[in-house]
Amino acid sequence: MFSMEKGILVAKVVTKVIPLIRIPIRKRKIGGRYMKVLSLIQPWASLIALGEKKIETRSWKTDYRGPLLIHAGKKIDDDICRQYPFTDILAEYDLLFKDQMPTGVIIAKCNLVDCLKIENPVYKDGLFRPKLENGQLVDLHNEYLFGDYTPGRYAWLLENAEQLDNPIPAKGKLRLWEYQIE
Numbered sequence: 148m149f150s151m152e153k154g155i156l157v158a159k160v161v162t163k164v165i166p167l168i169r170i171p172i173r174k175r176k177i178g179g180r181y182m183k184v185l186s187l188i189q190p191w192a193s194l195i196a197l198g199e200k201k202i203e204t205r206s207w208k209t210d211y212r213g214p215l216l217i218h219a220g221k222k223i224d225d226d227i228c229r230q231y232p233f234t235d236i237l238a239e240y241d242l243l244f245k246d247q248m249p250t251g252v253i254i255a256k257c258n259l260v261d262c263l264k265i266e267n268p269v270y271k272d273g274l275f276r277p278k279l280e281n282g283q284l285v286d287l288h289n290e291y292l293f294g295d296y297t298p299g300r301y302a303w304l305l306e307n308a309e310q311l312d313n314p315i316p317a318k319g320k321l322r323l324w325e326y327q328i329e
Contacts, residue, residue, distance in 0.1 A: 184216040186319030192219035196255035204294035217255040252314035
């Protein structure tokens with residue numbers, strides 16, 4: 148005989164209970180009560196929130212597509228914030244100093260529309276340009292400078308980034324994680 152006890156499927160044999168598998172009690176609904184979140188260090192989180200960065204490069208792929216929240220972690224890469232073109236873009240939005248950048252909060256939402264493997268660059272118009280597995284060539288201006296297009300990595304294509312009017316305090320996590328919408 149099988150039954151559920153505290154979220155665990157158990158088999159009852161005479162008077163002995165043997166746990167078989169753990170079944171989560173809460174159902175997770177993406178886009179409903181829970182949303183997927185990606186944590187990034189600054190300034191990359193803000194660049195996505197501002198719509199300046201539309202491709203996030205990662206060493207790992209995801210099969211997830213859909214709404215995505217952007218979390219600004221507590222860490223700020225001071226060195227990168229002092230380099231071109233980061234300084235110019237951040238200055239346009241009055242984010243030149245550490246205390247002006249949000250940290251430890253969810254700051255934006257966007258849509259993750261695809262995740263493509265980065266292939267070997269191709270030579271076009273006198274330049275080597277990063278190529279994605281769908282044949283798309285990456286713009287060599289800011290987008291290229293804002294990511295790591297080493298072949299074998301993955302390009303997460305983001306659209307419709309919107310800053311949140313009221314950032315949501317949250318503790319970041321590695322990889323994709325879920326935030327409960329109240």
